[in-house]
Amino acid sequence: MPKDGQDLLSTLRGLLYEPPSPEVWEQLYRLFDAWTDDLALREIALDYAQQHLDAWPDKLREAPPAWSRAVLDEAPPPAWRLVRHVSLTSYGIGPNSAQRLADLPSMERVVQLNLANCNGKDDALCALAASPYVSHLRALDMGVNKITDRGLLALADSPLLAQLQALDLTYNQITHLGAEALAKSTRARALRSLKLWHNNLGSYGALALAESPHLANLEELDLGSNNLEDAGARALLRALPARLPKLRDLNLSGNKLTEPFVRLFQTDPALQGRDLKLNLSGNTPALR
């Protein structure tokens, strides 16, 4: 038997006093999915829920798959405003749906957006970069897509970059040109995590990142499998004390560093006493 609005409100109160968890979040969004009557009370309930959920981690507030699809295909559900994390991973987004996402005012509260493995191209990143509705976005994952330098150039020139703390462009088609654009952008200062595993930055790309005066907040940098040679890695090593003082995790695996250089790198004075997780595995050229 369907519950009336007062029953739903009472259930909502109970849920909001539970500790944050994926299970409670699921019950919450199911409750709002079921709330089809007494719409005025539902609005009050949404306001009430929103206040309580502000204390929750953003990651827990992930749109259920049906809601995410609805955002692309039709109007978002009323409770969409509770969402902070949207994942459309493995959901193909063509240029039209990327533009639709970028044009949605309901993206305004989204903090984390996962568009990995979406067949996304530069148009998707360009649309987001030009969107006026992504002002709260802090983490963008567009790994395993077909982003090239053009997409990264657009991002480097966008206010969106100035907000991003985490950018994941793993397994795309970015070269040193994209890296240079990012490195030169004064908007890159908020970045704490930059993942560019398996692109084609080469040593010039690493050099550009190493010489950037704008990446001092980086804590995590993944340049694995990027055709880096010793010169690029050496530039990063030299940049560690001044340009990358907060770096805690550096992946340079699967590049073209020579064995003597890898040994030198591991024993360099710049690393001594520094809390840095360093991955230099798989750098024998014959193994690539």
Added chain:
Amino acid sequence: MAISTHLTTFAGLDVSTFEADQALEQPDASAWALRCDYDHNEPAFLDLLRAFANTQGADKVRALVIGAWDGEELFDVDSSSTVAALAELAPKLPSLKALFVGDITYEEAEISWIQQSDLGPLLKAFPLLEELGARGNNGLALGDLNHPNLKKLVVQTGGMSSSLLRAIGAAHLPQLEHLELWLGREEYGFDGDVSLLAPILSGKLFPKLSTLALCNSERQAQVLTAILGAPILPHLKALDISKGTLGDDDLAPLLEASLPPGLRLDLTDNYLSPSTLEALRARGLDVFSRRQRDPNTDPEDRYTQTGE
């Protein structure tokens, strides 16, 4: 070492072989195997398949194992007719969650002789399928590999084609938790390189993947190195690099790597010495190794467990 026995368990169930005219008692308590006996085509496989699907209780069957689909000319008959018939019979098997196509021993046909086909129609016909296994590389395709519910994918080959690896690297399997690929040897069809594994190793392709087997490879050391530098590594609970060509020297990066706590590591059937395995265990790794081949074997003379 070739595959000499049929599956005895599948999808957590004991395998029972279905005979023509047999009643299905407790249809959901077994994985049902259908196969032609060697040198016999009576009954014809498609008749056996139709009889099975029309038997009372077939609607409750959860797991199905397709064995030799021809008793006399298996080397010349591919799986396409079987695939088409099974896809057509899908409405009679609404509970099917697990399917293996090609449970064929070396006595019936060596793994590199098995003639497979495009199994994509099965993925379309069984949208609730959670586990798919296939053996044999020849002709094997998996359609566009876009399936909403598949949790486990196993592809056993003596040499995996680059086209198949590329297809897997472009898949959309949002629920996939377990991926097992037998990569094999160039001699038997492996025509790619380790870089084709990059989408899988990115950690983005299959967001729920926690069990990864990239095994039976003549480039097992390269595969291991690629995994150790890849974003997928922290997400893994189990890593299977068994049946390959690893020697003691190849494990040096593993001894230095930062591995996820509790990672279960299957190193069975490589060329590792007891002292190396012990050193790994001393590092706190949960190492599984049923047997090893002679660790003194020259690297040039090492082979995958399964090839021909």
